Amino acid sequence: MKNAKIQGQVGMVTAFLNIVSQLILIGATGLLVFAGKISIGSIVAVLELSAKIFDSLGIVSRFLVAVNSTIPISQKIAEISSKSVTNNNQDTEIRQSFHDLKFEDVGFKYQVSNDYVFRHLNFTVKKGDFIQVFGKSGIGKTTLFKVITGELTPTEGKIYYNNTSTENMTYLDRSNLVQMVPQDGYIFDDSVEGNISLGRDVKRNSIDNLINELEIPKGDPAHFSGGEKQRIGLARALVSQDKLTLIDEGLSQIDIESARKFLNVINKYNKYAIIFISHRDDELKDVPHEIINLEESNIH
Structure with missing residues (x-):
């Protein structure tokens, strides 16, 4: 917003100078025409040239504002990278591979609300676990995923990855694990x-x-159906066995029978850690799994 304000101010100043210069040039060249020093066509040429100059100045000002806008982002990236390098030796085990995730009495509420989305949430996820987040629509399943990834910070409680508190991890550390x-x-x-x-x-x-x-067809993925694209998204995640995989309605466009088949295929390997959100209860039928029940805020 600050840079947009600066850009607006620069644009107003440039436009004002453009108008004033045009009036001055018209007046000066008009006097020269009456004096017989230049032709009328010269007035048009001078005005065209001045307009191009000020247009170019406007473009330069927009580019300068755009460059200044990226500086805070670059500084933030540099800060994250610096922290990651600094912690590289002590957190090598944290950043290499996912082993477990632990929630200890975790609660979350948005700042604009007095009500908690969930509270006193306790569970542990390890390699080989297949867990469904259960609860009615709007109860906070996607919010829980955002807390797990670090997009949202818990209001209370502790979260641990590989026995290390997320308070001692960078966002990059966590993104390497989930x-x-x-x-x-x-x-x-x-x-x-x-x-x-x-x-x-x-x-x-x-x-x-x-x-x-996953029965992914051959051909150009750009022309695949929604369900076929979802299969690619699932395969994209499953090539990484060293991460916690969160599936948020990731099979919703695949028919129930195929979805069950794929989930059983994933589950039989016992090498993934998966937390699953689905609004189709039949999707997990006959698939061995545990449940995080947000309506009761504990694990069964």
């Missing part, structure tokens, strides 16, 4: 394999296995 599979994952202008690997060093046979198990 990933999200949203309802609408982005598809890049690339092949199926490229959309799954995203440039990561992933063994080709691992990608091929996921393509077969």
Whole structure:
């Protein structure tokens, strides 16, 4: 907002100077025309030139404001990177691979509200766990995911990754341990394999296995249906076995039978840590899993 205000002020000053200069030039060249020193066509040429100059000044001012706007972002990135490098030696184990997540008496409420979304929430997630977040629509399931990823900070309680409090972790540390599979994952202008690997060093046979198990078709992903794109998003997450995977309605556009099949395939490996949100109860039928019940704020 500050930079937008500056840009507006610069634009007003530039426009004012443009008008004043145009009037001065018209007056000066008009006198020269009456004196027979220059032709009438020269007035038009001078006005065109002055307009281009001030237009260029306006463009330069917008670029300067845009550059200044990126400075705080660059400083923040540098700060995060610096903290990450500083903590590299002591937090190597934290940042390498997900082992467990622990909530201790965690509660959250938005600042604009006096009511807690959830409170006294206690649970632990480890490698091999498959957990469903249960509760009616609007109870706070997606909010819980945002607290887990660090997008939101808990109002009370403690959260631990690999036995380390999130208070002693950077956002980058946490992002190396957790990933999200949203309802609408982005598809890049690339092949199926490229959309799954995203440039990561992933063994080709691992990608091929996921393509077969999730029944991802061949062809251009840009022309895939919603359900087929969701399969790519799921495969994209499953190539990383060292992260906690949060699935937020990530199979909602896939038919129930296929969704069950895929979830059973994932569960049988016992090598992923998955927390799942779904509004289709049948989706998890016959899939062994535990429950985080937000209506009771504890784990069963």
